[in-house]
Amino acid sequence: MAEDGNSGGTADSHDQTVALELERLILDAPRRYTPYQAARAADVPMELATRFWRAMGFPDIGQSRALTDGDVIALRRLAGLVESGLLSESMAIQVARSTGQTTARLAGWQMDTFLENLTQSVEPGLTRAEVAYPLVELLLPELEQFLVYVWRRQLAAVTGRVVQAAEDHELTSGRLAVGFADLVGFTRLSRRLEEEELGELVETFENTCSDLIAGQGGRVIKTLGDEILYVSEDPVTAAEIALGLIDALAEDETIPALRVGMAFGTVTSRMGDVFGTTVNLASRLTSIAPKDAVLIDGEFAAALEHNGSVAPPDADGPGLAEALSAAAGMPASGLPLPSPDSGHRFHLQPMWRRPVRGLGLVEPWLLSRRLKPE
Numbered sequence: 001m002a003e004d005g006n007s008g009g010t011a012d013s014h015d016q017t018v019a020l021e022l023e024r025l026i027l028d029a030p031r032r033y034t035p036y037q038a039a040r041a042a043d044v045p046m047e048l049a050t051r052f053w054r055a056m057g058f059p060d061i062g063q064s065r066a067l068t069d070g071d072v073i074a075l076r077r078l079a080g081l082v083e084s085g086l087l088s089e090s091m092a093i094q095v096a097r098s099t100g101q102t103t104a105r106l107a108g109w110q111m112d113t114f115l116e117n118l119t120q121s122v123e124p125g126l127t128r129a130e131v132a133y134p135l136v137e138l139l140l141p142e143l144e145q146f147l148v149y150v151w152r153r154q155l156a157a158v159t160g161r162v163v164q165a166a167e168d169h170e171l172t173s174g175r176l177a178v179g180f181a182d183l184v185g186f187t188r189l190s191r192r193l194e195e196e197e198l199g200e201l202v203e204t205f206e207n208t209c210s211d212l213i214a215g216q217g218g219r220v221i222k223t224l225g226d227e228i229l230y231v232s233e234d235p236v237t238a239a240e241i242a243l244g245l246i247d248a249l250a251e252d253e254t255i256p257a258l259r260v261g262m263a264f265g266t267v268t269s270r271m272g273d274v275f276g277t278t279v280n281l282a283s284r285l286t287s288i289a290p291k292d293a294v295l296i297d298g299e300f301a302a303a304l305e306h307n308g309s310v311a312p313p314d315a316d317g318p319g320l321a322e323a324l325s326a327a328a329g330m331p332a333s334g335l336p337l338p339s340p341d342s343g344h345r346f347h348l349q350p351m352w353r354r355p356v357r358g359l360g361l362v363e364p365w366l367l368s369r370r371l372k373p374e
Helices: 011-025 035-042 046-055 069-083 087-117 128-163 188-191 195-216 235-250 277-288 298-306 319-325
Strands: 173-183 220-221 227-232 258-270 271-273 295-296 346-350 354-356 361-362 365-369
Touching: 011 128, 035 046, 035 298, 035 319, 046 069, 046 087, 046 258, 069 087, 128 365, 173 188, 173 235, 173 277, 188 277, 188 361, 195 235, 220 271, 235 258, 235 295, 235 298, 235 365, 258 298, 258 354, 277 295, 277 354, 277 361, 295 298, 298 365
Parallel strands: 258 295
Antiparallel strands: 173 227, 173 258, 220 227, 258 271, 295 365, 346 365, 354 361
């Protein structure tokens, strides 16, 4: 929701005109309503309309005539979901907020990537805005259809997980393996790199991690520049992802070393994000993990033993049960290494117990792949 193009600013009037033409092309409708007029046309109280618009990420624009018929229709649909009883008012606000936040980032990425790259060689006598118009005209219908396709695919995947949940509380609070992958020394490195180099590094990191996580069946929750958060219902899958990330990024000399922390337990899911002690523990484990290494918590270690991915007690030396008690007073080097032909997928080494801020005493485990026989 843009403010009226005639209100101040130092941009050239011609570019403002082209920008308004671009807006009209994208919205497929001219500016027609003030916020009050749009709310009245949609038969929605102004207070509720304002809450919807703010939740979607649109600024307050006073009484500028900047809204279109599309804004009225969207407002009417949201209010209609509340009036029909399909959604409560608070749920409708959440729908508006989650959709607005997600699509704002998507739109920003698309403009930064597509238009910046495609309009770099601006022809003499033409402004970037004038070159952008035909590009948007060509891209818009294709991107719109692709967005709907991906959204439907993602919705189908999420719906499948929801209907398979055994209990209602599992929809928002279930047991998940949570992993944080973090680039070591990124802050220090970022001070030495040019902006373009830093952008390329972050993009390579995010693309490599996202592709590997998705390919292995995990879910990316969010990326934070030098860090990525992912989850999986299956601890084995999460473990394979973590070790795969270490291997994949080690092959790229332009990317700093990686460290991963993982925890397994109850997680609260809300608006596409995850919260709770398990998430906090995974984050803390990441902060203390050595470079090119994976640390997991005791719950995660027990889950791997339970499904046979690591050695049970006495399989090839002290098993997890003995190691859990021994680790309190014994460093990882005190346990014998496993034999390479035992058939188990992973190897665990208990590390020193240590206090972790906000979580008390934590006993991390170093996760690695079991050596294969030659």
